[in-house]
Amino acid sequence: GQQVMQIPQYQHVQEGEDFTTYCNSSTTLSNIQWYKQRPGGHPVFLIQLVKSGEVKKQKRLTFQFGEAKKNSSLHITATQTTDVGTYFCEDSGGYQKVTFGTGTKLQVIP
Amino acid sequence: DAGVTQSPTHLIKTRGQHVTLRCSPISGHKSVSWYQQVLGQGPQFIFQYYEKEERGRGNFPDRFSARQFPNYSSELNVNALLLGDSALYLCASSPGLAGRIRDTQYFGPGTRLTVL
Numbered sequence: 001g002q003q004v005m006q007i008p009q010y011q012h013v014q015e016g017e018d019f020t021t022y023c024n025s026s027t028t029l030s031n032i033q034w035y036k037q038r039p040g041g042h043p044v045f046l047i048q049l050v051k052s053g054e055v056k057k058q059k060r061l062t063f064q065f066g067e068a069k070k071n072s073s074l075h076i077t078a079t080q081t082t083d084v085g086t087y088f089c090e091d092s093g094g095y096q097k098v099t100f101g102t103g104t105k106l107q108v109i110p
Numbered sequence: 111d112a113g114v115t116q117s118p119t120h121l122i123k124t125r126g127q128h129v130t131l132r133c134s135p136i137s138g139h140k141s142v143s144w145y146q147q148v149l150g151q152g153p154q155f156i157f158q159y160y161e162k163e164e165r166g167r168g169n170f171p172d173r174f175s176a177r178q179f180p181n182y183s184s185e186l187n188v189n190a191l192l193l194g195d196s197a198l199y200l201c202a203s204s205p206g207l208a209g210r211i212r213d214t215q216y217f218g219p220g221t222r223l224t225v226l
Contacts, residue, residue: 043202098155099155100155
């Protein structure tokens with residue numbers, strides 16, 4: 001079956017540094033959703049990417065969908081302590097195919 | 111407006127028992143999905159229901175079942191509990207049926223199930 005891997009698994013950064021997590025699939029991705037889950041919390045929807053090569057920005061967050069639709073990335077510029085959490089990508093090719101990535105846990109050191 | 115609500119928040123059961131978890135979606139949302147999240151891992155898709163019908167099923171054994179009621183709330187049932195069923199069970203609601211373009215999902219706070 002499809003595997004959606006995220007790298008790195010963990011990332012510690014100094015506050016103010018940039019952070020990037022990559023989402024890679026063994027098969028072509030359909031649509032990509034990105035979520036943030038704070039420690040002890042539940043996933044919160046951030047963005048959806050649909051088109052090949054699509055780039056979307058939300059303040060300090062930049063999301064990108066690969067040209068071949070086999071990978072995606074989330075980049076955070078100038079991290080803040082409020083960015084702490086685990087970031088998940090999710091591929092959903094319709095209701096029969098829903099796969100979450102393995103997640104990247106971000107720790108920001110003040 | 112209230113978000114997705116789930117009950118109970120925490121539950122402790124012993125092996126072999128049965129458990130029922132409940133979810134109320136956001137008002138106006140017709141689709142509910144269930145996920146299992148083991149500590150340190152990403153959510154695993156269990157079921158999606160839309161208009162009271164099962165529309166999607168993940169790779170879980172038949173011990174797992176669910177249903178959706180006319181008011182769009184949903185129950186997840188797990189029979190013959192195993193230690194490995196210990197996890198956070200998340201419910202997510204969305205406005206409609208996920209087609210080619212995925213509806214935005216809104217997750218509830220989850221039910222933390224511990225099986226002893």
